[in-house]
Amino acid sequence: MLFQKKLFFSNSNNHKKNIIMFIILLLLLIIGIYFVNSNENTYKKSIAKIIYVTNKNSKTETSTGKYEAIKNQYITAIILNGKYSGKKINLQNIVSYSEVNDINLRVNDEVFISYSENTQNKPTSFKILELKRDKYIFYIAFIFILLMIIISGKIGIRSLGSVLINIVIFYAIIELFLHNFSLVFIFLFSLLIFTFSSLFMVSGINKKAISAIVSTIIGTTITILIALIAIKLNNSNGVRFEEMEFLTHPPEKMFYIELLIGTLGAVMDIAISISSSINELYTKNPNIEKKSLIKSGLEIGKDIMGTMSNTMLFAYISGSIPFIILLLRNQTPLYNIINENLSLEIIRALTGSIGIVLSIPISIFISIVLLNNKKIGEFIKS
Structure with missing residues (x-):
């Protein structure tokens, strides 16, 4: 009888620990999702969110005489941080079939951008630098951590x-x-x-x-x-x-x-x-x-x-x-x-x-x- 009582309390304590661990992980997930989706102001580089994409396909000749499919992307985006925060801008992006050095962009993607200014300190052109990947890295890392804790x-x-x-x-x-x-x-x-x-x-x-x-x-x-x-x-x-x-x-x-x-x-x-x-x-x-x-x-x-x-x-x-x-x-x-x-x-x-x-x-x-x-x-x- 005494052994059964100890076993019950032991199982009960383990159950409580599991619930506490689950709550902690859930809170960390919520905090993490909020942070990676609203951390634009922590970056020095300007960040723009893509709100509209138009794709036009074409071909280009390579150095070997072959033709490769090319996709021209005409993008509308909104700047999320910096002194031009909230400004809508137009961007262009070229994607080759192999995508070795190009980024195939979609709506809701966020990208780092650079811009040029004229003598009146007004922006004249914007250029895509690279994709902002922190949210994707966070999701993969969280899944990895979750599985490690659940299994081990x-x-x-x-x-x-x-x-x-x-x-x-x-x-x-x-x-x-x-x-x-x-x-x-x-x-x-x-x-x-x-x-x-x-x-x-x-x-x-x-x-x-x-x-x-x-x-x-x-x-x-x-x-x-x-x-x-x-x-x-x-x-x-x-x-x-x-x-x-x-x-x-x-x-x-x-x-x-x-x-x-x-x-x-x-x-x-x-x-x-x-x-x-x-x-x-x-x-x-x-x-x-x-x-x-x-x-x-x-x-x-x-x-x-x-x-x-x-x-x-x-x-x-x-x-x-x-x-x-x-x-x-x-x-x-x-x-x-x-x-x-x-x-x-x-x-x-x-x-x-x-x-x-x-x-x-x-x-x-x-x-x-x-x-x-x-x-x-x-x-x-x-």
Whole structure:
């Protein structure tokens, strides 16, 4: 009877917490929607809302002799902020069929604009700069946060906290690089801080998290060393650093930092997956043999390895799809596209895949060692 009472009150408390969480999320959604739909005055640039669009289709000849469909948009908009707030203006926009560099505008879209003034300080012409996207970003971010909390609960909240902290850390890394700090220092700083903040916040301080942290540090370090040695031995042949020549800093250093962060994310994912799996198997059966743990860990690792390697490749290549389409439309051979324009993306994907493969046996070994270490178990709850 006493147990049933405790269970009832426990369920009742959980129900109240869920209701409070739902109310908080609903209030945040309402506040967020109101803010992103009425935040024009927080921007220095002028913003205009489109109230009417007329589309006229035509064709234009490209440099290759082909014809591409073109849409001319004649737009009526109203300025929402600045000294011309409330003024109706006429804008023009051209949209190509590929839409690689153009924006297809619709009624109720908001755009950033610039304008020219005459000697009497009166506007003479208005030009569209870019689409105002903050409301769309907010809706996607809110859906992501909502799903994280619904599916993962407290762990989801901790994961969101970890994401926010990592954004701050990422900004700090960029600042360190811009202030010419040593690449070795940046490597160590980002490796340790990213790993500790992510895994301890999500998993807590336990053997599973410690195993994942140690595995991540070892796996990432070995992978980056392999990549750097391979690049140096080949005198950077095949690595098209000229793709990053627009930077005001040495592109090689920036590329190495990109390699580190991309590889770190992949290795960390594998490390926590393997560590969690080994920990769960050991918790369910403390008498399980090491051979069985290793065999189970390798089977789990093989399944994760295939999907994660594909994920790495798709993640890096997907960002270049518009550029690839543009080159293909200009009849650039696919070999040249891969060799000259995608070399950095391919190297990033291959380096991350090496890290994924290496981190599987490393994570299994570290997890088993820690699980069988009674001294650690005495101080840290598994």
